[in-house]
Amino acid sequence: MKMIIVALFLCLSAGVMAEDPYHFFEWNVSYGTIAPLGVPQQGILINGQFPGPIINCTSNNNIVVNVFNNLDxxxxxxxxxxxxxxxxxxxxxLGTTCPIPAGTNFTYRFQVKDQIGTYFYFPTTALHRASGGIGMLKIHSRELIPVPFDNPADEYPVLLGDWYNKGHKALRAILDSGRSVGRPDGIQINGKSGKVGDKNAQPLFTMEPGKTYRYRVCNVGLKTSVNFRFQGHTMKLVELEGSHTVQNVYDSLDLHVGQCLSVLVTADKTPKDYYLVATSRFTKQALSSVAVIRYANGNGSPATPELPPPPPENSIGIAWSVNQFRSFRWNLTASAARPNPQGSYHYGKINITRTIKIANSRAMVNGKLRFGINGVSHVDKETPLKLAEYFGVPEKVFTYDLVKDEPPQGNNMVVAPSVLNATFRNFVEIIFENREKTIQTYHLDGYSFFAVAIEPGMWTPEKRKNYNLLDAVSRHTIHVYPNSWAAIMTTLDNAGMWNLRSDMLERSYLGQQLYFSVLSPARSLRDEYNILDTQPLCGIVKSMPKPTPYAGA
Incomplete structure (x- = not known):
């Protein structure tokens, strides 16, 4: 009898332990007055905060966020x-989900499955990101998974990027009228813009002498690449977009729009104040901001006004930046979200099944500015693309494969929903060609990919011999310098409808994005979850009966 009771207890315990922990959040999204550059304006706050609350979780945790939309x-x-x-x-x-109507709420439910690293959240509707609604999401390694550096004394979140004193409604009106929003007004760091010599500046963070701190840094701006550096201190890069890196030491680091990373900084200098410096990159007009980093025993001794210099090149040259990109390497001996070493995935030995070459472009369509990918400028419809596909009526909303695998000749631009069919579990190569004079950054939802090369000029198949096929960092954004190209590789093993977009908000709002439709032939829960009963419906599917759910596991 005792053995039966013990066995029953073990079974029950196993059942309880089988599900990963949950984190519950309740967010009130509202308007409020903010002044990132010292000019009061209407901002978007989450629970009264800008930046918004930090989601602090561990790999495989379940995240539940109940969002109340109190905007208009x-x-x-x-x-x-x-x-x-x-x-x-x-x-x-907007290609996958109906937006949350004003005055209502929606609950997001997702699992940070087999991930670690530094990320951020932001609004995707109506240029809202230009007014706030931004916050950091940190995913830690599980306790049993070793991390390739000692635990820091503390972790400090840094959300920086360019900023406009005009709010999202004014900027949206400019874009809708057919014009560009132009240059940003400045750079903010955690919602503030600092100046050298400001005696009233409060410290952003405080460090104790001899201790090492992890700074998680994200560029949450709209269009400007940023270089950041710590006055008098070096930085050891340890994580880049969810991957542990070879731990090189840097005086300064470029961070492009949408990108995040982690650096270790040791408080090993004379106790006093120092500046964290952020300056714009690849812009004709220099923008900058500083924040005070204070030593706990420095008695508030002010930072010296001499700032560490920016990278040694003008806005045209890219050699220094390309070399820095090439120095980023995957740490092949470190574990990631799972105990196996990162380098156990030998992506360089997988045969490429499809090459997609992507070129960004801009054009005037009916007198208004539009941006596109391979001659197609994406527009969102009332019915999300994923819902139309799931309900079996895609032809009523969009046409597959308007965008082709090669950029077209000429400057013609088609304005329509842009959906590219992709084969489930294919290993693809995507080439980004930037034929413009401004830097680009792209993000792919739902996936990490291997950033294997960035070079000036035009891509040709012979360029594959220059790829890093051993330890390219697995990440989810890629930047493309002016008149240059970048190459990534990934396995399309995540079924669903996934957005590939420019991280420059102006460009994605005006059409520089597309969606990959990755369908599993099995239509099984093993490959893709069913739509939730609580998922809001809109457009032509609002009153349609739901399709037969996927089965199996």
Missing amino acids: EPLLLTWAGVQHRKNSWQDGT
Whole structure:
């Protein structure tokens, strides 16, 4: 009898332990006055905060966020870099999800499955990101999984990027009228813009002498690449967009729009104040901001006004930046979200099944500015693309494969929903060609990919011999320098509808994005989750009966 009771207890315990922990959040999204550059303006706050609350979780945790939309417009939030395995319903883009109507709420439910690293969330609707609604999402390694550096004394979140003193409604009106929003007004760091010599500046963070701190840094701006550095201190890069890196030491680091990383900084200098410096990159007009980093025993001794210099090149040259990109390497001996070493995935030995070459472009269509990919400028419809596909009526909303695998000749631009069919579990190569004079950054939802090369000029098949096929960093954004190209590789093993977009908000709003439709032939829960009963419906599917759910596991 005792053995039966013990066996029953073990079974029950196993059942309880089988499900990963949950984190519950309740967010009130509202307007409020903010002044990132010192000019009061209407901002978007979450629980009264800008930046918004930090989601602090561990690999495989379940995240439940109940979002109350108290704006006067529909709202969606996306979780940039979180892969949402088999669950594009929770991706928070207009191609997959109906927006949350004003005055209502919606609950996001997703699992940070087999991920670690530094990410951020932001609104994807109506240019809201230009007014706030941004916050950090940190995913820690599980306790049993070793991390390739000692535990820091503390972790400090840094959300920086360019900023406009005009709010999202004014900027949206400019874009809708057919014009560009132009240059940003400045750079903010955690919602503030600092100046050298400001005696009233409060410290952003405080460090104790001899201790090492982890700074998680994201560029949450709209269009500007940023270089950041710590006055008098070096930085050891340890994580880049969810991957542990070879731990090189840097005086300064470029961070492009939408990108996040982690650096270790040791408080080993004379106790006093120092500046964290952020300056614009690849812009004709220099923008900058500083924040005070204080030593606990420095008695508030002010930072010296001499700032560490920016990278040694003008806005045209890219050699220094390309070399820095090439120095980023995957740490092949470190574990990631799972105990196996990262390098156990030998991506360089997998045969490429499809090459997609992507070129960004801009054109005037009916007198208005539009941006596109391969001659197609994406527009969102009332019915999300994923819902139309799931309900079996895609032809009523969009046409597959308007965008081709090669850029077309000429400057003609088609304005329409852009959906590219992709084969489930294919290993693809995507080439990004930037034929313009401004830097680009792209993000792919639902996936990480291997950033194998960036070079000036035009791509040709012979360029593959220059790829890093051993230890390229697995990440989810890629930048493309002016008149240059970048190459990535990934396995399309995450079924769903996934957004590939420019991370420059102006460009994605005006059409520089597309969706990959990755369908599993099995139509099984093993490959993709069913739509939730609580998922809002809109457009032509609002009154349609739901399709037969996927089965199996």
